[in-house]
Amino acid sequence: MGQSSISFRDLWAVANNQAGIAFLKRPVLGVAYEERFRMKEMSLKTVAFALPTNRIGNFGASFTYFGDTEYNESRINLAYGRMLGEHFAMGVAFDYIGMSVEGNSESASAGTVTGELGIMAEPIENLWLSAHVYNPFGVKISEANYEEKLPTLLRFGALYHFDEDLLFVAEIEKDIDYDVRVKAGVEYTVLDKFIFRGGIATKPTEYSGGFGLRLKSFCLDLTHRI
Numbered sequence: 001m002g003q004s005s006i007s008f009r010d011l012w013a014v015a016n017n018q019a020g021i022a023f024l025k026r027p028v029l030g031v032a033y034e035e036r037f038r039m040k041e042m043s044l045k046t047v048a049f050a051l052p053t054n055r056i057g058n059f060g061a062s063f064t065y066f067g068d069t070e071y072n073e074s075r076i077n078l079a080y081g082r083m084l085g086e087h088f089a090m091g092v093a094f095d096y097i098g099m100s101v102e103g104n105s106e107s108a109s110a111g112t113v114t115g116e117l118g119i120m121a122e123p124i125e126n127l128w129l130s131a132h133v134y135n136p137f138g139v140k141i142s143e144a145n146y147e148e149k150l151p152t153l154l155r156f157g158a159l160y161h162f163d164e165d166l167l168f169v170a171e172i173e174k175d176i177d178y179d180v181r182v183k184a185g186v187e188y189t190v191l192d193k194f195i196f197r198g199g200i201a202t203k204p205t206e207y208s209g210g211f212g213l214r215l216k217s218f219c220l221d222l223t224h225r226i
Helices: 020-023
Strands: 028-035 043-052 059-069 072-082 089-102 107-124 127-134 141-145 146-149 153-160 166-175 180-190 194-201 206-216 219-225
Touching: 020 059, 020 072, 020 089, 020 107, 020 127, 107 141
Parallel strands: none
Antiparallel strands: 028 043, 043 059, 059 072, 072 089, 089 107, 107 127, 127 153, 141 146, 153 166, 166 180, 180 194, 194 206, 206 219
């Protein structure tokens, strides 16, 4: 889907746009694994869980681990989403971001806490508009003589259902230190079970394709990016 992510009302909204978990009706658990450039030291592992309450909003949590024992980054995410009317929702999250480096003779680690805020609305039938901000206050990771600024990301997205089987999604992402990225993708479902996806993103240009299998209480997704 070209890495467009903030307009979906599914489990992964726990980490992408917390407003999306407000629409979940039952508990959901998911795991994901990504191996970039076919290198295990650049693998990304994620586990996420969402728990609807039907009264006080929905809660979620996720843990993400990137890297290996020599260098790694981790993210612990605690999320909350709540519907404010039938066609509007908002969500917030608190994140602990950690970094660790292991050398031959010494090691170092550092961490900090930041936050996220997202909204999602359906102004007309089948059209969903979304907005999300990550690290709005420009938090940095610092330890002794080391300092690294976490990215501040502003994202705006739209998702439109042409019918029950076909949807189009687009997203604009702005890192305050880099150029705007544009992302777009399509998804087509066959027989309510088989899902085909394709997308593109700019700066840098990336193409993606994927396949999904949706069963009654289980879903499997495979994605490839170039």
